[in-house]
Amino acid sequence: MAKHLCGYVVFCRKVINKGACVANRSVNPEQILQQSEIIYTEEDVRNAIAVLAKKISARIAGTEPLVMCVMGGAVVFSGQLLPQLGFPLEFDYVQASRYHEKTEGEQLVWTVEPRDNVRGKTVLLLDDILDEGQTLAAIREKCLAHGAAEVVIAVLVEKDLERVKPIQADYVGLSVPNRYVFGCGMDVYGWWRNLPAIYALNVN
Ligand SMILES: O=P(O)(O)OC[C@H]1O[C@H](OP(=O)(O)OP(=O)(O)O)[C@H](O)[C@@H]1O
């Protein structure tokens, strides 16, 4: 392989490895699911996203927004919401993670940061969950630093922490209790993003 290509491949591998959500293999995903309870059904989620689509459309249709999926958790939410936004938009993604395969947040690690394509745009940030709010606060700040005209935030769920957060979402699909939740893009120890409903982990 040509020398310059080798360097590129090594670079890509580093980026991919840094961003990859590696599932925790010391836990049994089936057992975790059995020990958890469903808090919103697939239908609840579908209905919530349909309501969000209408509200978001009323606010930003006509602005030709840049819709940004916060990977990887927002992939399911984005995939269900986008086809319901019936106006011209651009799509991109950012990736920042602070939970990794754990249930407690740590320092934010950036893999893909917002870039200059946000300049002058209405940016619609889509994320699966607003928990302590640190992730979305940091992403919003970077979008504004790159010259975004405005940042509108929509999350599928917000965790009820009964305390002030560093950021508020403009649109929240569903409220969840102060427990670790998963499904619909949200992982538990790196597993179960693929579940169509939302579950809460039972801790013994
Ligand atoms: O409000 P906060 O307490 O900051 O937490 C919310 C963030 O945590 C999750 O991401 P995570 O770090 O798990 O990365 P992931 O998207 O790859 O799962 C989720 O997708 C949000 O982006």
Ligand code: HPA
């Ligand atoms: O409760 C949660 N579940 C999944 N991912 C998360 N990221 C922050 N909080 C959560």
